[in-house]
Amino acid sequence: MAKIEVEHLYFYYGSKLVIEDISLEIETYKITALIGPSGCGKSTFLRCLNRMNDTIPGTRHRGRILLDGQDIYDPHLDVVTLRQRVGMVFQRPNPFPQSVYNNVAFGPRVQGLKHGQNLDEVVERSLREVDLWDEVKDNLNQDALSLSLGQQQRLCIARTISIRPDVILMDEPASALDPISTLHLEDLMRELVQDYTIVIVTHNMQQAARVSDDTAFFLTDDGQVGKLVEFGPTGRVFSAPEDTRTENYITGRFG
Amino acid sequence: MCGARMNDQEQQPRREARVEPVSTARGLGQGRDHHWGEFLVENAIRVLGFSAIGFVVLIFLFLLQEGLPTFFRVELPILFGQRWYPTFDLYGTMPLILGSVLVTIVAIAIALPLGVATAVFVREVAPNWAREILKPMIETLAGIPSVVLGFFGMTIVAPLVRDVLGAPTGLTAFTGALLLAYMSLPTIISVAEDALDAVPKSYRDAGLAMGATRWQTIWRVVVPAARSGIITAIMLGMGRAIGETMAVMMVTGNAARMPVTADSLFRPVRTMTATIAAEMGEVARGSTHYHVLFGVGIILFVLTFMINLAAASVIFQKRRRGGLR
Numbered sequence: 386m387a388k389i390e391v392e393h394l395y396f397y398y399g400s401k402l403v404i405e406d407i408s409l410e411i412e413t414y415k416i417t418a419l420i421g422p423s424g425c426g427k428s429t430f431l432r433c434l435n436r437m438n439d440t441i442p443g444t445r446h447r448g449r450i451l452l453d454g455q456d457i458y459d460p461h462l463d464v465v466t467l468r469q470r471v472g473m474v475f476q477r478p479n480p481f482p483q484s485v486y487n488n489v490a491f492g493p494r495v496q497g498l499k500h501g502q503n504l505d506e507v508v509e510r511s512l513r514e515v516d517l518w519d520e521v522k523d524n525l526n527q528d529a530l531s532l533s534l535g536q537q538q539r540l541c542i543a544r545t546i547s548i549r550p551d552v553i554l555m556d557e558p559a560s561a562l563d564p565i566s567t568l569h570l571e572d573l574m575r576e577l578v579q580d581y582t583i584v585i586v587t588h589n590m591q592q593a594a595r596v597s598d599d600t601a602f603f604l605t606d607d608g609q610v611g612k613l614v615e616f617g618p619t620g621r622v623f624s625a626p627e628d629t630r631t632e633n634y635i636t637g638r639f640g
Numbered sequence: 641m642c643g644a645r646m647n648d649q650e651q652q653p654r655r656e657a658r659v660e661p662v663s664t665a666r667g668l669g670q671g672r673d674h675h676w677g678e679f680l681v682e683n684a685i686r687v688l689g690f691s692a693i694g695f696v697v698l699i700f701l702f703l704l705q706e707g708l709p710t711f712f713r714v715e716l717p718i719l720f721g722q723r724w725y726p727t728f729d730l731y732g733t734m735p736l737i738l739g740s741v742l743v744t745i746v747a748i749a750i751a752l753p754l755g756v757a758t759a760v761f762v763r764e765v766a767p768n769w770a771r772e773i774l775k776p777m778i779e780t781l782a783g784i785p786s787v788v789l790g791f792f793g794m795t796i797v798a799p800l801v802r803d804v805l806g807a808p809t810g811l812t813a814f815t816g817a818l819l820l821a822y823m824s825l826p827t828i829i830s831v832a833e834d835a836l837d838a839v840p841k842s843y844r845d846a847g848l849a850m851g852a853t854r855w856q857t858i859w860r861v862v863v864p865a866a867r868s869g870i871i872t873a874i875m876l877g878m879g880r881a882i883g884e885t886m887a888v889m890m891v892t893g894n895a896a897r898m899p900v901t902a903d904s905l906f907r908p909v910r911t912m913t914a915t916i917a918a919e920m921g922e923v924a925r926g927s928t929h930y931h932v933l934f935g936v937g938i939i940l941f942v943l944t945f946m947i948n949l950a951a952a953s954v955i956f957q958k959r960r961r962g963g964l965r
Contacts, residue, residue, distance in 0.1 A: 469851030475845065479842035481847075481864070495853075495856050
């Protein structure tokens with residue numbers, strides 16, 4: 386069943402078209418990887434899914450993105466509600482310069498959950514889900530920035546899942562991490578996908594092959610406009626690509 | 641990677657080529673004039689730099705030399721007593737210290753919410769074109785001479801305070817605090833605004849992506865992240881307020897009474913700065929009164945020094961934390 390359906394999406398920065406005519410379906414409880422060379426619009430596409438592009442002035446779109454059948458650009462839909470359902474983890478770990486506890490408690494507090502038993506439970510549960518609890522439970526008041534980068538990124542994921550979103554978007558979440566932390570993160574993603582739908586942008590094709598269920602390959606033909614070249618189950622895309630450009634990319638002939 | 645390495649190889653011969661002409665010039669002795677010029681300029685700058693420090697040290701020593709005798713000539717209980725009547729050899733500085741503290745604290749209490757709110761507006765809410773207009777305007781406010789503000793305070797604010805509060809006089813601690821708040825606002829706004837500006841966009845993005853509203857993101861993420869800068873802004877504003885003389889002297893009524901009753905805020909008060917400015921012209925050089933005024937200067941200096949020290953330690957902490965990342 387499709388969690389997110391994208392229908393003929395075009396996206397513009399000012400008058401400049403950056404992604405063209407993208408249609409795909411993101412399946413529930415699966416990891417969908419978006420791969421492709423730099424500047425092919427995969428991050429822009431990802432940021433459309435929770436409307437983070439709204440924060441950049443002068444952007445506009447055409448086409449439809451449906452979350453559980455509901456158009457996310459519907460003027461009646463509150464973007465705040467959308468982002469509570471579609472969480473995001475960024476390229477560089479960006480915990481708030483506050484305590485570990487306050488980082489995870491941020492989302493629930495914003496939604497109105499007050500301090501106390503419930504909040505403590507949410508914090509513990511979220512930290513356990515990202516395997517960070519045992520490392521930080523003795524000092525939840527420590528500055529989040531004093532953690533290692535890998536821990537920071539897991540903290541950011543804990544922060545994101547603290548409000549139980551349906552979908553987690555990850556924009557190259559491992560690009561700032563060392564190989565061990567990266568593997569740790571990939572294991573974590575496999576665990577999280579039991580409960581969440583995950584969309585991940587990655588430069589790393591091995592990573593896409595390792596963790597994802599579906600793969601979408603993006604490419605620009607002229608270095609300007611990003612297009613979707615191929616989309617399908619990861620095994621099929623990597624073993625028997627239909628498009629020669631996909632084959633060239635995944636065999637490392639360019640990109 | 642590969643590209644960077646190639647660049648290095650390209651640059652290396654160029655770097656050598658650049659070094660060579662200099663060494664030839666030296667070898668031929670053509671650089672001698674330049675060398676002397678360089679020597680002179682360098683040392684002139686050094687002398688000027690050190691003399692600036694030297695003057696500050698001299699002023700400080702002068703302040704100590706003239707002020708320290710106070711603490712031997714006047715008994716400490718009297719010096720920190722409650723009555724300031726120099727004509728009767730009563731030099732109780734407590735009313736002056738408390739006067740300064742009262743006016744400053746109330747001024748900051750007024751300026752802090754206003755200043756931070758304005759900084760948030762200018763940085764986070766106002767559209768670009770408004771920000772471009774507002775910022776220089778706010779900075780211009782800092783340039784208004786304090787005597788002009790004092791004049792404004794005497795003719796407009798003081799009567800207003802008198803009428804609104806029904807006080808016997810408009811020349812009160814509160815009037816002074818209002819003016820000081822106004823004077824410290826530009827400092828607080830610009831420094832706080834810079835602090836907000838320095839908050840990385842990634843924090844804002846994280847807040848918004850968590851489903852926080854814009855206001856929640858500002859209030860719970862951006863402002864706390866800029867906390868140390870905002871504290872610095874307050875300290876600097878405070879430093880400005882406590883040292884201000886002219887405007888305060890013109891509007892606070894200058895009665896050296898202890899501001900300890902409940903209505904003190906709306907009664908005349910006298911600050912340390914105003915006392916020094918008003919009385920220094922009338923004292924005989926070398927008299928006790930003369931030294932006491934310098935002693936008050938030392939107390940004032942210690943207070944401002946402590947405020948600046950607090951501000952500096954906040955900045956230092958921020959740097960250290962920045963270094964960790």
